[in-house]
Amino acid sequence: MEIKFYNSLSRRKEEFVPLTPGVAKMYTCGPTVYNFAHIGNFRAYIFEDVLRRALEYCGYRVEQVMNLTDVDDKTIRDSREAGLGLSEFTERFKRSFFEDIALLKIEKAEYYPAATDHIPEMISLIKTLMDRGYAYRADDGSVYFSIAKFANYGKLSRMDMGAQRPGERVCNDEYDKDAVADFALWKSWSESDGEVFWESPWGKGRPGWHIECSAMSMKYLGKTFDIHTGGIDNLFPHHEDEIAQSEAANGCRFVNFWLHCGYLTVEGxxxxxxxxxxxxxxxxxxxxxxxxxxxxxxxxxxxxxxxxxxxxxxxxxxxxxxxxxxxxxxxxxxxxxxxxxxxxxxxxxxxxxxxxxxxxxxxxxxxxxxxxxxxxxxxxxxxxxxxxxxxxxxxxxxxxxxxxxGVLPLDVAPEGDSIPEDVSLLLDERRAAREQKDYAASDRIRDEIRALGWAVEDSASGQILKKLH
RNA sequence: GGCGUGGUGGCCGAGUGGCUAGGCAGUGGUCUGCAAAACCACGUACACCGGUUCAACUCCGGUCCACGCCUCCA
CATH class of the missing domain: 1.10.730.10 (Isoleucyl-tRNA Synthetase; Domain 1)
Known part of the structure; x- marks a missing residue:
């Protein structure tokens, strides 16, 4: 069956046509494992899960990648505060993430690559960008992507970078970049990074925020793939930057369908x-x-x-x-x-x-x-x-x-085995009372059972017991 | 300032150029010893002002309001 998606790139609904017939390759932005995920995050993961399930419903075989961001400013900051090594620190949040998505009946993706396991891939991608002239090394030792070199920059978010008003929220002096909107591919080591760094052709440091998604999607799904998703807040700059890096490096289209979910509010x-x-x-x-x-x-x-x-x-x-x-x-x-x-x-x-x-x-x-x-x-x-x-x-x-x-109570066993003995005895008593049409007793017992946390309903086929919440 | 989204009955929430979305809550009813569950009936909504049309909540223009993004964020 034909399935249509609203593509953020074209801003309209389009019929989904995969690159390989019968196969849907998708990359879904995953958690940053420096804390427990919150329901806002789960909104996104559940949207992605429904997308996955819908594709399967329509007969596609899905190949899904969900990344685990296990190195960034906050992760480093909090792991140091906790006095733990980076991987030791992120391990428990990775574990709880998988526990949570299992509870929420989110189907598992095929791949959950962690950023720290793919540093060589990222370095190699940055090298390509340097070789092709899209990236430069600044005085602080960091490597930046030059958006001026990438003509299509802004095609996803429809932002005209020249029309932006830089400097209102960000102090330019903090950066050694050529242009404010240039973004880091490689961040040189600073004292606040502590033990967290990797060696690279540009000295010790760590990857920028966006590069992991480009490097890992490429590795597991290919240079061009079908679907990329995330929260709407990731549309800019994250996804825009991913497009720039990936397309500049590979010289071909990065993603065909971009899908973004909306925000979640709590009690308004x-x-x-x-x-x-x-x-x-x-x-x-x-x-x-x-x-x-x-x-x-x-x-x-x-x-x-x-x-x-x-x-x-x-x-x-x-x-x-x-x-x-x-x-x-x-x-x-x-x-x-x-x-x-x-x-x-x-x-x-x-x-x-x-x-x-x-x-x-x-x-x-x-x-x-x-x-x-x-x-x-x-x-x-x-x-x-x-x-x-x-x-x-x-x-x-x-x-x-x-x-x-994924949540319908299809296999509701009658609450059989879990009925406490006292409730079960009362139930027998009530049945006997009802057989003798002693409704006063029947109602009294019903109240007693209710007090124990169970509701009794009468039907043609007898008493039905339901657990109260 | 630039770009974008949305305003639907008490609440939540779909959708369409003309034909009852749906859920929750409410009221009345059927059933039942009572209750519960289930079912039936009822409320006739689409921010505002114009325009197009035989016909607009649905298209076009404008207004008001709310919200989002413009290097933390799913």
């Missing part, structure tokens, strides 16, 4: 530590929210729009997941034998869902299809018009939709 405000609305995944888990609920909130709006993360939305997600769990439970206990056939209903839903997803990842449209199908199926279940065979077809389709969502 920009997330920041000073506002006290800065949340990591573990912060939210400690508050009792589940990773699935968090993922669903982050899936709540189109990736290019700004997304407001709120506790109200988290609560809504919980209810949504519970109502789906209830539907799947009902589907699992169908006893009707004769099938009326739900063919058209399922076909329409399938088609509507794919159409939405393939239209620049219209997740909200897809979610409407999901809810529409749930409502239709519930209606039929109320009328006893769903056979066992129909139910399994319906489940199969929801399972297919979940290849995108």
């Amino acid at each position: 405000e920009k997330m920041s530590k000073s506002l006290g609305n800065f949340y990591t995944l573990r912060d939210l888990l400690e508050k009792g929210y589940k990773a699935e609920e968090i993922r669903l909130v982050l899936l709540g709006t189109h990736y290019r729009k700004k997304l407001d993360f709120s506790f109200k939305a988290l609560g809504q997600s919980r209810r949504t997941l519970e109502s789906f769990a209830e539907l799947f439970r009902r589907l699992g206990s169908v006893e009707v034998k004769v099938s009326k056939g739900l063919g058209k209903l399922l076909r329409d839903a399938d088609e509507g869902f794919s159409k939405a997803i393939c239209d620049d990842l219209n997740i909200a449209g897809a979610t409407a299809v999901l809810h529409g199908l749930a409502k239709d199926v519930n209606k039929l279940l109320d009328m006893d018009k769903v056979s066992e065979e129909d139910a399994s077809e319906v489940m199969k389709l929801f399972r297919k939709f979940d290849r995108i969502y």
